[in-house]
Every structure is written in structure tokens, then in C-alpha cells.
Amino acid sequence: MFQSFTETARPEQGPPRLARLRRAMAEAGLVGFLVPRADAHQGEYVAPCDDRLAWLTGFTGSAGLCVVLNDVASVFVDGRYRVQVSGQIDTGHFTPVDWPETRPGPWLARHLPGGGAVGFDPWLWTPGQIDEIEAALPEGVRLVPSDNLVDAVWHDRPAPPRGPIQPWPETLAGATHAEKRAQLAESLRASGARAAVITLTDSLAWLLNIRGADIPRNPVPQGFAILHDTGRVALFTDPAKLDTRARAHLGDEVTSAAPEAFGPALDSLDGPVQLDRKSVPVWVVQRLAAAGVAHTWAEDPCILPKAQKTVAEIDATRAAHLRDGAAVCEFLAWFDAQPAGTLTEIDVVTKLEQCRAATGRLLDISFDTIAGSGPNGALPHYxxxxxxxxxxxxxxxxxxxxxxxxxxxxxxxxxxxxVGTPGDAERTAFTRVLQGMIAISRLRFPEGLAGRDLDALARYHLWLDDCDYGHGTGHGVGVYSCVHEGPQRLSRLSEVPLAPGMILSNEPGYYREGAFGIRIENLIVVREASPVTGGDGATQIDFETVTFAPIDRRLIRSDLLSAPERAWLDGYHAACRDKIGPLLSAPARVWLQRQTAPL
Structure with missing residues (x-):
């Protein structure tokens, strides 16, 4: 099994750890310390040694922040985790705070009327994050770079990961890393920058056509890189990760050194050096400034090229999803045959992983499976x-x-x-969520629109019933990479125009606290839409669905669906039969035929 079911943190562990941290704050002359859910690479998922927020508070969500002062410690979480956090922390010592409704800067201003220094680890914060907090602080309250005080009191902290780096086939990537380096070097020269610092693990993996094993569920290597305007790259990662095959793959134009060499390498650069203020650590900015090396702000040069997949990557993605869809169908057929009251959530997770493993191609799960029944289903990231x-x-x-x-x-x-016969309230809510998913699936729109322009379409039918959900409608997805990949999103916060080749999730939901949850999700690929006869001839965009597994018809109120919605669902189910059916065992094939009958 890839997934374990042990508790990684417990509420009662938090208070003594908080006391140790406060003693360290006092010794350092600090009135506060910031503990983010982040590592030096600003990825969503972190290695065990970097999971400081969970170690301190007990909260295990993928986003959050604890602001520790002498008399209060508040855990900031967004809408996905507001129910979860209260069950994971000791609320006698930690206070949940709704984020982004309440932001850390104004919160600090209210809670530190006497002023003082609040410490932060400059490796774990970006300039943009620190600037936002500082802008809200009154005179007398200041943020100061500090050694990481959590690390100082975390006596059994795990060692940093040393997962091996492996080449990723060029036949799947659709381009060599030499071609990628040359493309980005040309853009650097055009901007006048001499080099760019790359700190995001999935950017590093994409640029060099490598994969790693440092982050659970995400096959990326930890490391830093300097891309020069010549196309050469200096890679800084643990040398033990690179075997002979990996070094041969990187070639002569990619040098490698231990992470300790990263700072001296920054000192020796000729500016200007391009930095992404949304992902580069403050430490890098400070190091360049101390060495007198000029920098400019620009987006990580890998971000958009990585997001717009090559033809080879999309072809590979389609193949992976057919295999995965067949595994899911085998599970669903098995699940339907089990009597109510005989399965636990762990049974479900275990069986589904076994079905994927039976393909013979599974390398890992892409995240810990969420199997929430009844009230647990109302926790989006349970x-x-x-x-x-x-x-x-x-x-x-x-x-x-x-x-x-x-x-x-x-x-x-x-x-x-x-499980058994669903209730009317559940069927109505499910159908409203389904209508939102179908709306995104059927959508065509002018080029240049972003996720914020589309997100409301997935919520429209829920809004009619005074319902909504507290997360975005979709996130970007990598190709044998991070399951959450930026910058594209279907979200009211996303301003990135959707472009052909981007992969997104389409996953509206609904959650009734203490009762049930609903979510329906397929992955979709952005593509240029076929012309419409009689139209204006403008370029339009639509989506190709690449996920195939039936949507449970027992939960659908067909009287609420329009004719086009019913036609889409019947067409989708016909595609499931055609694409997945030949890959199934005989019993599962019979089950699929029954489950995909027209409404």
C-alpha cells in the first residue's frame, strides 16, 4: 500500500511544543513567530521534515499558517479546512482563523498594540508574502528574518529526503531538455536578464526532463537551479540523488553541486538576475542584495511552457486516463456488489489502490485518497x-x-x-453539482478568458438553490508530476488566460456539515474549438474530457436536467463504454453496460 492510515499528528502534542517554541522566541527577543505550511520551494506538498505546521499544531491540511504570539496562537485556514482544523488542533491553545477573510497583517496589527519583532524564516517566505503582511503593520511592529525556531525545538525532526533523480523519457515529454533550455534562454536574452533562479520543484523537473522521489505523491526532486542566458543550467541538489544514468542524461551543459554551493553561486552572478516574487525565497533576494547583484521581477520562466502541454504529453495523458478509468470501473463494479454496512472507508481506499496496482503500471497514488462517508464527506480534504x-x-x-x-x-x-437508497435532498444537491460539471464540460468561450471568467458557470445551479462550495472549481494538473500544478485554475481568483494544452480539473461540489458531501470531478484539456458554421470566425476555446468512468445515475434527478444536459451525459457514458469497456474484466464490462444506459 502507498497510503497509510496512521495519525501523523495529534491535538495533545501541540501545547507542549507550543510552550517550547515560546521559550525559544523569548530567548531570541521575539514577540511572535510565523509558521507557514511551506518549504523552501513553495510547493503545496512538503516532505516530512518540512511539515512544521502539522508538527506544531496538529493541523494536516495542505495550506495554512500559524501565527504564534506570547498570549495567542492562531491557525489561519481557508474554506476547505474550516471543519477539519477544529478537530485536529487543541482549541484551548490554538485558535482557528478564517483566511483570507482575515489576513495575517491586520491580525498582527490588532494583537500587538505594544509593538515588537515577529520572526520568520526567510527560506519559507516569498517577497510578495512578506510585503503583503508588512503593508498592514503599524509603526513599532516589524518582521525580522530569523533562524527557524520550530526546527530548533523539533528534536526528532526527520532527515531531508534523498530520493533518486531519474530521467523522464523524451518520447513522453515531447522535447529534449536542451530544447527547453534553449527556448527559455532566448526569452531571458530578450528580457535583458543574464540568469533566472528556479526554485519550484515541478519547474525543475519539467525543465530538465527529470523526476524524483522527495515529496510524497509528487514525483519531483528538491533542488534549486540557475538558468543562464546561454542555456546552461547549474543544479543544486544532494549529489547522492544523481547516479551515472542521471548525470549522463543531464549532459555537459547542466552542472550539479550540493545545496551548500547555491549561495556562493548566487554571489558570483552578473546581474540582472530574474526572480519570481511569488515563489523565490526571501533568502535568495537577501543574498543577491548582499553580494551587490541586481535582480528583476518576472514570472518563473518555466511556468507557462510547462502548463501548455506538448502533443506527446497530451497523448500520454489520454493513455494514462484510459488505464486509470478501467481500474476505477473495476473498483466501482466491486463496490456495487458489497452489501451496505460491510465496508469501512479504509476498505474502500485499500481496494481502489489494489485495482490501480493491478494495471501493473502504478508508480504511486497522486494524493492520499479521500474516502469520506456521511458526515466525513462534508470535509473536502478528509x-x-x-x-x-x-x-x-x-x-x-x-x-x-x-x-x-x-x-x-x-x-x-x-x-x-x-450506499443503499439516497434521499431526495442528496439527489437534488447531486444533480445541481452535476449540472455545474456539465456546464464547464460543454463550454466554449473566446480566447483570452481566465478561470475567474468561467468559475461562476459551475455554481449557477447551486446558487439557484442557495447553495455553494468553498473551494475553486478546478486546478491545473501535471503529467507524471504534481497533481496540483499552476498557474491555470478554474477559480474566481485566477487571472491566467486559459490556453491550449493546459490540463485542468473540473470538480464542483457541495458540502452539508455534519451530514454529507458531494463532488464530481473529471480532468479536461484546453484546446482550440472547432469552427461554428455561421459564426463570426473568432478563435474560441473548449475542453476535451480525458477522464472516463460512469457518473452514478441513482443520484441524478433527470427531471432537473435540460435536454442538452441529458444528451451530454448520455454521450459521455457512451464514450465510457467505447473507451473503457474493452479494458475491463467480463463482470465489470457487464456492470458498465448497465451503469451507462441512457437516462
Whole structure:
């Protein structure tokens, strides 16, 4: 099994650790310390040694921040985690705060009327993040770079990861790393920059056509890189990660050195050096300034080229999703044959992973499977543990969000399943969520629009019933890379224009606290739409769905669907039969035929 079900943090561990941190703050002359859910690479997922927020507070969500003062410690979380956080932290010592409704800067201003120095680790914060906090601080309250005080009191902190770096085939990438380096070097020269610093792990993996094993569920290597305007790259990572094959793959134009050499290499650069203020650590900016090396602000040069997949990457993604869809169908057929009251959430997770493993191609799961039944389904990012494991009961809904990592693709699919006969409220809410998913799936729109322009379409039918969900409608997805990949998103916050080749999730949902949750998710690829006869001839964009597994018809109120919506669903189910059916066992094929019958 890739997934474990042990508790990684417990609420009672937090208070003594908080006391140790406050003693360290006093010794350092600080009135506060900032503890983000981040590492030096600003990725969403972190290695165990960097999971400081969970170690200190018990909160295990993928985004958050703890602001520790002498008399209060507040854990800032967004809408995905507001129910979860209260069950994971000791609320007698830590206070949940809604983020972004309340931001750290104004919060600090209110809680430090007497002023003082608040420490932060400059490796874990970006200039943009620090600037936003500082802009809200009154005179007398200041942020100061500091050694990481959590690390100082975390006596059994795990060692940094040393996962091997492996080449990723050029046949899947669609371009050599020499071609990628040359393309980005040309853009550097055009901007007048002499070099760019790359700190995002998935950017590093994309640029050099490598993959790693440093971050759970994400096949990326930790490291830093300096891309020069000549196309040469200096890579800084643990030398133990690079074997002979990896070094041969990198070639003569990519040098490698230990992370300790990164600082001296920055000192020796000729400016201007291009930095991304949204991802580069403050430490890098400080180091360049101390060495007198000029810098400019620009987006990580890998971001957009990485997001717009090559033809080879999209072909590979399609193949991975067919294999994964067949595994999901095998699971669904098995699930339907189990009597109500006989399965637990752990049983579900275990069986689904076994179905994926049976393909013979599974390298990892792409995130810990979310299998939330009944009230647990109302936690969008629920992770079952031995302590929380629940038996599925008649009348429950099960939110099952899962994915696989294959050499040729990263998958992410959510299906909501009824246990026994679903109730009318659940069926109505499910159909409203389905209408939103279909709206995005059928959409065509002018080029240049961003996720913020589309997000409301997925919510429209929910809004009619005074319902909504507290997360974005979709995130970017990599190809045998991070399951959450920027910069593209379907979100009211996303201003990045959607462009052909981008892969997104399409996953509206609904969550009724203490009762049930619903989410339906397919992955979609942005493409140029076919012309419409009689139209104006403007370039338009639409989506290709690449996820294939049936949507449970028992939860659908067909009377709420329009004729075009019913036609889309029937067409989608016909595609599931055609594409997945030949890959299934005989019993699962019979099940699929039944489940994909027209409405």
C-alpha cells in the first residue's frame, strides 16, 4: 500500500511544543513567530521534515499558517479546512482563523498594540508574502528574518529526503531538455536578464526532463537551479540523488553541486538576475542584495511552457486516463456488489489502490485518497485514519476522490456514490453539482478568458438553490508530476488566460456539515474549438474530457436536467463504454453496460 492510515499528528502534542517554541522566541527577543505550511520551494506538498505546521499544531491540511504570539496562537485556514482544523488542533491553545477573510497583517496589527519583532524564516517566505503582511503593520511592529525556531525545538525532526533523480523519457515529454533550455534562454536574452533562479520543484523537473522521489505523491526532486542566458543550467541538489544514468542524461551543459554551493553561486552572478516574487525565497533576494547583484521581477520562466502541454504529453495523458478509468470501473463494479454496512472507508481506499496496482503500471497514488462517508464527506480534504475510520451505512453518500501516478500521466477523479437508497435532498444537491460539471464540460468561450471568467458557470445551479462550495472549481494538473500544478485554475481568483494544452480539473461540489458531501470531478484539456458554421470566425476555446468512468445515475434527478444536459451525459457514458469497456474484466464490462444506459 502507498497510503497509510496512521495519525501523523495529534491535538495533545501541540501545547507542549507550543510552550517550547515560546521559550525559544523569548530567548531570541521575539514577540511572535510565523509558521507557514511551506518549504523552501513553495510547493503545496512538503516532505516530512518540512511539515512544521502539522508538527506544531496538529493541523494536516495542505495550506495554512500559524501565527504564534506570547498570549495567542492562531491557525489561519481557508474554506476547505474550516471543519477539519477544529478537530485536529487543541482549541484551548490554538485558535482557528478564517483566511483570507482575515489576513495575517491586520491580525498582527490588532494583537500587538505594544509593538515588537515577529520572526520568520526567510527560506519559507516569498517577497510578495512578506510585503503583503508588512503593508498592514503599524509603526513599532516589524518582521525580522530569523533562524527557524520550530526546527530548533523539533528534536526528532526527520532527515531531508534523498530520493533518486531519474530521467523522464523524451518520447513522453515531447522535447529534449536542451530544447527547453534553449527556448527559455532566448526569452531571458530578450528580457535583458543574464540568469533566472528556479526554485519550484515541478519547474525543475519539467525543465530538465527529470523526476524524483522527495515529496510524497509528487514525483519531483528538491533542488534549486540557475538558468543562464546561454542555456546552461547549474543544479543544486544532494549529489547522492544523481547516479551515472542521471548525470549522463543531464549532459555537459547542466552542472550539479550540493545545496551548500547555491549561495556562493548566487554571489558570483552578473546581474540582472530574474526572480519570481511569488515563489523565490526571501533568502535568495537577501543574498543577491548582499553580494551587490541586481535582480528583476518576472514570472518563473518555466511556468507557462510547462502548463501548455506538448502533443506527446497530451497523448500520454489520454493513455494514462484510459488505464486509470478501467481500474476505477473495476473498483466501482466491486463496490456495487458489497452489501451496505460491510465496508469501512479504509476498505474502500485499500481496494481502489489494489485495482490501480493491478494495471501493473502504478508508480504511486497522486494524493492520499479521500474516502469520506456521511458526515466525513462534508470535509473536502478528509483523510481517513485508523481513528476516524467509519463504516459505510445505508443512506450514506461516499465522496471518493483519488488518483494515480503513472510514467505517462497523473490522474485525479472524484465520484460520489450512494450506499443503499439516497434521499431526495442528496439527489437534488447531486444533480445541481452535476449540472455545474456539465456546464464547464460543454463550454466554449473566446480566447483570452481566465478561470475567474468561467468559475461562476459551475455554481449557477447551486446558487439557484442557495447553495455553494468553498473551494475553486478546478486546478491545473501535471503529467507524471504534481497533481496540483499552476498557474491555470478554474477559480474566481485566477487571472491566467486559459490556453491550449493546459490540463485542468473540473470538480464542483457541495458540502452539508455534519451530514454529507458531494463532488464530481473529471480532468479536461484546453484546446482550440472547432469552427461554428455561421459564426463570426473568432478563435474560441473548449475542453476535451480525458477522464472516463460512469457518473452514478441513482443520484441524478433527470427531471432537473435540460435536454442538452441529458444528451451530454448520455454521450459521455457512451464514450465510457467505447473507451473503457474493452479494458475491463467480463463482470465489470457487464456492470458498465448497465451503469451507462441512457437516462
Amino acid at each position: 483523510r481517513v485514519t485508523e481513528a476516524s475510520n467509519r463504516t459505510l451505512r445505508a443512506g450514506d453518500l461516499l465522496v471518493l476522490d483519488s488518483g494515480g501516478q503513472y510514467l505517462d500521466g497523473t490522474t485525479d477523479i472524484t465520484r460520489t456514490l450512494p
